[in-house]
Amino acid sequence: MTFALKTLTAAGVFALAAASPALAQTEIQWWHAMTGANNDVVVKLAEEFNASQKDYKVVVAYKGSYPDTLNAGIAAFRAGNAPHIIQVFEVGTATMMSAKGAIKPVADLMKDAGETFDPKSYLPAITGYYSTTKGEMLSFPFNSSSMVMWYNKDALKKAGLPEAPPKTWPEVFEAAKKLKAAGYDKCGFSTAWTTWANIEQLGAWHNVPVGTKANGFDGFDTEFRINSDLFVKHLTNLANLQKEGVFSYSGRTNTGEGRFTSGECPLFLTSSAFFGNVKANAKFDWSNAPMPYYPDVAGAPQNSIIGGASLWVMGGKKADEYKGVAKFFTFLSDVDRQVKLHTESGYLPITKAAYEKVKASGFYKQNPYLETPLLELNNKEPTDNSRGVRFGGLVQIRDIWSEEIEAALNGQKTPKAALDAANERGNQALRQFERTAK
Amino acid sequence: MQKYAHFKGLTIPLLLLLPQLTITVVFFYWPASQAVWQSFLLQDAFGISTEFVWFENYRDLFAKPEYYKALINTGIFSVFVALLSLSLALLFAVMADRQIRGAEIYKTLLIWPYAVAPAIAGVLWIFMFDPSLGMLARGLQSLGVNWNPRLNGNDAMTLVILAATWKQISYNFLFFLAGLQSIPRSVIEAAVIDGARPMRRFWTIVFPLLSPTTFFLLVVNLVYVFFDTFGIIDTVSGGGPSGATETLVYKVYSDGKGGTNLGGSAAQSVILLAMVIAMTAIQFRFIERKVTY
Numbered sequence: 001m002t003f004a005l006k007t008l009t010a011a012g013v014f015a016l017a018a019a020s021p022a023l024a025q026t027e028i029q030w031w032h033a034m035t036g037a038n039n040d041v042v043v044k045l046a047e048e049f050n051a052s053q054k055d056y057k058v059v060v061a062y063k064g065s066y067p068d069t070l071n072a073g074i075a076a077f078r079a080g081n082a083p084h085i086i087q088v089f090e091v092g093t094a095t096m097m098s099a100k101g102a103i104k105p106v107a108d109l110m111k112d113a114g115e116t117f118d119p120k121s122y123l124p125a126i127t128g129y130y131s132t133t134k135g136e137m138l139s140f141p142f143n144s145s146s147m148v149m150w151y152n153k154d155a156l157k158k159a160g161l162p163e164a165p166p167k168t169w170p171e172v173f174e175a176a177k178k179l180k181a182a183g184y185d186k187c188g189f190s191t192a193w194t195t196w197a198n199i200e201q202l203g204a205w206h207n208v209p210v211g212t213k214a215n216g217f218d219g220f221d222t223e224f225r226i227n228s229d230l231f232v233k234h235l236t237n238l239a240n241l242q243k244e245g246v247f248s249y250s251g252r253t254n255t256g257e258g259r260f261t262s263g264e265c266p267l268f269l270t271s272s273a274f275f276g277n278v279k280a281n282a283k284f285d286w287s288n289a290p291m292p293y294y295p296d297v298a299g300a301p302q303n304s305i306i307g308g309a310s311l312w313v314m315g316g317k318k319a320d321e322y323k324g325v326a327k328f329f330t331f332l333s334d335v336d337r338q339v340k341l342h343t344e345s346g347y348l349p350i351t352k353a354a355y356e357k358v359k360a361s362g363f364y365k366q367n368p369y370l371e372t373p374l375l376e377l378n379n380k381e382p383t384d385n386s387r388g389v390r391f392g393g394l395v396q397i398r399d400i401w402s403e404e405i406e407a408a409l410n411g412q413k414t415p416k417a418a419l420d421a422a423n424e425r426g427n428q429a430l431r432q433f434e435r436t437a438k
Numbered sequence: 439m440q441k442y443a444h445f446k447g448l449t450i451p452l453l454l455l456l457p458q459l460t461i462t463v464v465f466f467y468w469p470a471s472q473a474v475w476q477s478f479l480l481q482d483a484f485g486i487s488t489e490f491v492w493f494e495n496y497r498d499l500f501a502k503p504e505y506y507k508a509l510i511n512t513g514i515f516s517v518f519v520a521l522l523s524l525s526l527a528l529l530f531a532v533m534a535d536r537q538i539r540g541a542e543i544y545k546t547l548l549i550w551p552y553a554v555a556p557a558i559a560g561v562l563w564i565f566m567f568d569p570s571l572g573m574l575a576r577g578l579q580s581l582g583v584n585w586n587p588r589l590n591g592n593d594a595m596t597l598v599i600l601a602a603t604w605k606q607i608s609y610n611f612l613f614f615l616a617g618l619q620s621i622p623r624s625v626i627e628a629a630v631i632d633g634a635r636p637m638r639r640f641w642t643i644v645f646p647l648l649s650p651t652t653f654f655l656l657v658v659n660l661v662y663v664f665f666d667t668f669g670i671i672d673t674v675s676g677g678g679p680s681g682a683t684e685t686l687v688y689k690v691y692s693d694g695k696g697g698t699n700l701g702g703s704a705a706q707s708v709i710l711l712a713m714v715i716a717m718t719a720i721q722f723r724f725i726e727r728k729v730t731y
Contacts, residue, residue, distance in 0.1 A: 067695055078485045095698070099484040186570075242589070249589050252676065256588075259570050393698035399677075406680035410589040432699065435489070436482035 025057045028324045029083035032062060033069040033309065037276060038143065041345050049331050056324035066309065067395060070095070073314070077102050082314040084325050087142060089309045090129060091394040094216060096312050097138050098392060098437035104313040104322065106329065107136040112319070113326030121333075121351050125303065125377035129388035130310045133217050139310040140329050144348040145273035146304045146373035147193070147201045149292060153285035155266030158182050165267075165289040172267060172292045173237065176246045179266050187248035187259060188241075189267035194252050195401045196307060197269050197291075198234060199226055204386035205291055205376075206230055207302040211430075214384035216391045220434040224391075224426045226401070227419040230297060235408050235415035242409045249409050252402040271307055272373035275346040288369045290376050302386045304376035306348070348373060391426075392433030400425045470711065476704035483698060495705035504681060505689070505706075512685040515599060516663040522603040524655060527610030528648075532640070534611075535618045545615065552608035556666060560673030563601040587675065591682025594675045598683050601674055602667045609662075610655050617651035618644065657721055664714055686710050 034042050039062060046058040063069040066089035073086040077099075088096055096103055110117035119127070119137055130139045149172075151165045156175070159182035166175045176188025191197040203210040208230045213222040241247035248265065250256025260268035261281040269291060278286055293300040313325055331337070338354030341347050343363055349355045355374065358364065364371040380386075391397060401422045408418035445451050477496070480489045499505050534544050551559070566574045569586050578585040587594040621644060629639045645652075668687050671677060677684035677692055684692070687710060694703030 071695070074483050095483055099482065099486060101486060102484045251588055252678065256570070262570065264570055395695065396693065396698045399692060403678065403680045406589060406678055410591070410679060412680060429698070432480075433482075436480055436487055 024055075026055060026320055026324050028056055028058045028085065028321060028328065030058055030060045030085040030087075030311075031069055031073060031083045032060060032087040033064065033066045033089070034062070034087070034143070038345065041341065041347075045332070049328055052331065053327070056327060058324075058328055066092070070395075073312075077314065082316070084317055084321055085311050085313055085328075087309045088139070088312050090307055090388075091398065093130060093139070093310070093388075094220075094390045094392040094394060094433075097390075098220065098433075102315050103138075104315050104317075105136060105138045106140050106313060107138070109313050109322055110326050110329065113323045115326040115330050117326075117330070121353065123348075123350060123352055123355060123377070125382060126306055126348060126350050128382060129306050133214070139312045140332070141306075141310045141350045142308070142332075142347075143273070143345075144306045144308040144310075144350065145271045145346075146306050146348070146376050147197055147269055147291055148272045148288040148369075148372045148376065149290070150260055150268045150270065150274060150278060150286060150288045152260070152263065152266035152282075153287060155179055155182070155184060155263070155284070159184075159266075165287075167289075167292060168295045169234070169237070169292045170295070173241060173246065176241070176267060177244075180246050184264070184266050185245065187250075187265040188246040189269075190248050190250040190256065190259060190265045191268065192250055192254040192257050192270035192274075193307075194249075194405055195398045198238070198405065199231060199401060200389050201291060201304055202231065202234055204305045204388075205293055205302055206297045206300045207383055207385050208297070209385045210389055211391060214387065215389045217384070217387060220392055220430075220437050222391065222430065224423045224430070226426070227416070227423040230294070231419055232416050233294070235405065235419060239408050239411070239415050243411070249406070252399070272348075272370075273308065273346055275369065288372050290372060290379075301376075301379055303379040303382055304373070305386065305388045306377065308347075342370070343367075346370060348377075391430060392437055393429045397426045397429050400429065473704045473707050473711070476700055477708045479701050479704075481700055483700070491701070495701040496709075499702060499705055499709075504684075507681055508684050508686050508689045511595070511681075511683065512664070512687075514595065515602070515667070515683075515685055516660060518599045519602045519606065519663045519667070520656065520659045522599070523606040523610055523659060524652070526603070527607045527655075528614050528652075530607070530611050531614035531618055532644075534615060548611050549608045551605050552612075554605060556605065556669030557673045559601055559605045560598075560670040563597060563604070563670075564674055567597050587679075589679050591679055594679055594683045598667070598671050598674050601670050602663065605670070606659060606662055610659070613651050613655055614648065617648045621647045653721070653725060656725070657718060660717060660721075661714060664710065686713075 030042075030046065032039075032042050042060050046060045050057050061083070063072040069086065070088050070092050073082060073088070076082045082102075107117075107119065119131075119135060122137070122141075126141050126144050127137055130141055131137050149165065153163070156163065156165070156179075159175070159178045161175055161178060166172045172189055180188045200210060202208075203215075203226075208228065209215060209225050211222045211224045211226075213219045216222040238247050242249060248259075250259055250265070250268075254270060254274070257268070257270055257274055257277065259265040260270070260274075261278060263282075263284060272288070290301065291304060311329075313322070333351055335351065335353045335357060338349045338351055339357050342349040342354065342358060349358065359371075404413070404418040404422035404425070407413040407421075408415045413421070478490060478492060480491045480494065481487065530548055534541055534548070538544075554562070564572070566572045567585070567587065569575050569579070569588060575585050584590075585593055587597050625643055625647075626639060629643055634642070664685075665687055667685070668691060671683055671685060671688045672691070675683040677688050686706065690703050690706045690710065693699045693706065
């Protein structure tokens with residue numbers, strides 16, 4: 001090889017390297033399950049992060065619904081191809097945390113990467129769901145919400161009800177009967193997310209356990225307690241009112257939410273994240289209020305639990321990649337960014353500073369419905385029964401519970417028999433999970 | 439005189455067979471054997487801990503009343519869908535086979551639903567029969583029918599049967615029409631001269647001569663209801679309410695979903711596989727004898 005050729009080659013290589021600085025960037029894969037406006041938020045966050053520094057590049061990929069995304073992550077892990085960050089819904093928490101080696105706890109990640117990270121700066125009601133009992137954060141909360149009762153102000157007026165929404169369950173039942181008489185004859189009140197509303201949130205809101213071992217936080221050898229008095233009483237009420245046409249079942253997930261925005265159901269319990277949809281589609285005066293409670297249960301209301309999803313970091317990646325993930329989480333925790341995410345998209349802020357800042361700005365005076373879930377979550381110091389739920393295989397268990405609740409609502413079983421069966425079948429699933437999670 | 443081509447040695451025939459064999463092994467036998475293997479395992483979602491449990495997954499399955507319920511649901515669902523879609527398709531084909539104006543338009547339009555994906559077919563039917571939004575559901579309610587597939591198992595089953603039938607009619611129609619057109623006119627004309635009325639002509643001549651088509655369609659339809667209706671059930675009812683529309687194939691999915699019970703899910707798919715093999719074998723062994731080719 002002549003000298004000239006060598007120089008040329010060297011120059012060529014140098015030129016290539018200089019022309020594509022992207023090659024030096026470390027890519028971070030982020031798989032998510034967000035659609036529509038929420039998808040735009042994800043894309044924009046990645047763009048902003050990529051523009052804010054040069055060393056790392058977050059690449060987002062939409063992987064379908066929450067269960068689809070979780071399954072895609074599991075399949076990729078089995079194939080040795082997992083992404084760095086995967087968004088997993090709250091019910092997948094136990095499945096993820098039991099997979100030691102498959103995941104990297106966020107607390108460890110931040111420490112290893114040397115990022116400044118103070119777990120106390122986060123809202124405990126939100127991060128508690130995704131932390132160990134010792135307070136170590138396992139996954140990073142991303143989109144959080146809680147359950148609230150949305151109400152149609154025009155309907156309340158039409159039925160001659162007071163402007164203030166009903167506070168307790170007995171009040172809700174009475175109001176719904178009046179609403180039915182006033183022309184809302186197909187549905188006085190309803191809920192989306194059947195088990196989240198009528199089991200998980202109901203338990204937390206009344207400080208009643210859904211399962212032993214602090215709702216599964218203290219170990220996989222937990223057992224369900226969903227056939228206790230509170231749950232039976234509530235389901236009995238729902239079943240009776242379903243028969244009278246005052247309550248109307250709206251399905252297992254949130255597919256029935258349109259019944260609120262269309263004006264069919266004037267009282268509707270669902271996620272606070274329903275906000276964007278209500279704002280865009282409801283053609284009546286609306287607001288939301290905390291979930292109702294039974295006043296005869298001592299200490300109620302306690303505090304609500306969150307829903308939504310968090311970001312899990314997958315195991316077995318390079319130290320440099322983890323550093324990028326840690327930087328990205330620091331970027332997400334930034335106060336102004338959290339304020340913006342919360343006020344624009346309706347996600348709950350995850351840091352105390354962000355919440356305080358929004359409160360101080362007077363934003364909630366104009367938009368009280370965005371503060372309702374935060375007031376619920378922070379209503380009281382969380383107890384073992386209200387920190388959250390952590391049951392392995394909860395995705396499948398929720399389906400089992402829904403089946404039994406439906407059997408009670410359509411009169412095939414008594415509420416007590418249905419909940420006994422739900423409890424028993426749920427325990428079988430828990431034992432199976434316990435055997436595999438070692 | 440023999441009409442077979444003869445190859446010397448085994449190399450060329452094997453080479454010629456190789457592409458087909460590779461595809462069959464890679465895409466059929468290998469995954470099927472994986473399913474069988476998985477059905478003997480108890481494994482966590484990520485495949486980190488694995489325990490070989492012999493037939494425990496199968497025993498668990500047969501100890502659960504939900505599995506028998508799914509079995510019965512599948513029976514009801516497949517009988518109704520196969521019967522309805524075959525008989526309606528035959529009726530439409532016989533009608534379209536006549537000399538009528540615009541026959542081509544009917545034929546084309548009748549074939550369209552086949553191009554609709556199962557999940558979309560499910561959504562279309564939900565649009566019509568959703569108790570809150572559906573036009574037809576409102577019509578039913580105004581007639582005093584308490585239509586509520588969200589909670590009433592029979593309503594939900596009716597809805598998935600209708601959607602699954604609607605989607606399969608086109609396919610059956612196409613084959614029946616082709617079958618009808620291949621029946622020699624002379625046979626039918628002879629019957630006309632003998633004074634046989636249309637109904638009699640149909641049952642004694644047309645229907646027996648169609649039997650190969652009907653038999654083929656019966657097999658295809660059963661495979662369809664057993665496996666391909668998954669998307670429809672998923673979008674229309676999600677197996678609910680209270681498991682009223684949970685068929686065997688849907689249960690395979692819902693148990694395996696979230697990766698929580700892969701072993702049980704695999705055991706179910708192995709049983710399903712065995713059932714379809716057995717059914718097809720029985721059909722070929724016993725029903726095919728009655729078919730006149």
